[in-house]
Amino acid sequence: MVKSHSQPSLSGIPEPHSESMTGIDLPFFHILAPASREAFLQSVQMVRFPRNHFIFQPEQIARHAYFVLKGAIRQFTLADGKEVVTRLVIEGGFSTAFYSFISQKPCFEYCQTLEEVEAISLSRREMERLCAEHIDIANLERKITEQYLIQEQERALSLQFLSAQERYEQLFKQDASILLRFPLGTIASYLGMSQETLSRLRAKNI
Template sequence: MQQRLLDRVTKVVLPKNEFLITEGRVCRHLYFIEQGSVRGFYNLEGKEITHWFGFENDFVTSFHSFITQEPAVENIQLMEGCVLWSISKEALEELLNEYHEAERLIRIAYEKYYIRLEERFVNAQFRTASELYENLLQRSPHIIERVPLGYIASYLGISQETLSRVRSRL
């Protein structure tokens, strides 16, 4: 199976600020990040709303677009230069049909995505700005080190000024 997988994936090396997918286009690939970081964001009334980050060993794609083959409503942009491994939806489906044990890998990727969504919902509904930032510090300190503060504020659903006040109090 390992050789069949290697035959189906493509190594992709892209510079900072490139896009893996832009809204309105169908996402036809699932990516594995070997090195670097990306962010997923929406455009809302002229503002970019960051809703997730991806780092080494994460699978990333516009999941809704990838699964349904409908146009994406989100953008995925590289925050750092990246080394990624790409597999097309068709190649992935062939692999899953041929090797059922590979389904476990995809299930794990989907589970991580679902957990990320649920955490975002809970955080947005029930936490103060200070709690959001403290939670981020505890659970994902690498984000603070690698992600610009503007993206972090957007991710937390607060203004950059509020984030600065919270950071100064800690």
């Protein structure tokens, strides 16, 4: 268990820059009834994390999920001292340690900002309260979870039977913007291959 990152800030508790949310307009907002929208806004906060900040670390419980408005986050675990990247998040995506956020048990992954991040934060506790009181929020959360289920399923499938080359091409087609935002080693790990292999693939395909 080696930490190989420069100056991690370890708090994990995003207090410093929290701001009012009045007037924010989110992509999934139009689905909600006005009352639900109002309640939702009451429950979330704007947060800002500096570059290279660790939002979560193993052993902590992921009490919040973040909807990223700006910046880039990578999530990873350590396996025999090697980083295994589990998720890459940029604008428009949710970042949290899903297992921990869902079960409220200690997480096993790191969640690190690579750029300054601006996000909307919702705690699991508030999420449960909102879902218990607002049926449209419960269904919105259900739909979002469904989308992530599909995404994880696709990821598993591509790791199961695509070659390194094919996995790279797939990411290139689906999400080329990701390739520009993260260092090569990070993308390689996310794709389940070594850095050297990804570098060679890239050279071959120009």
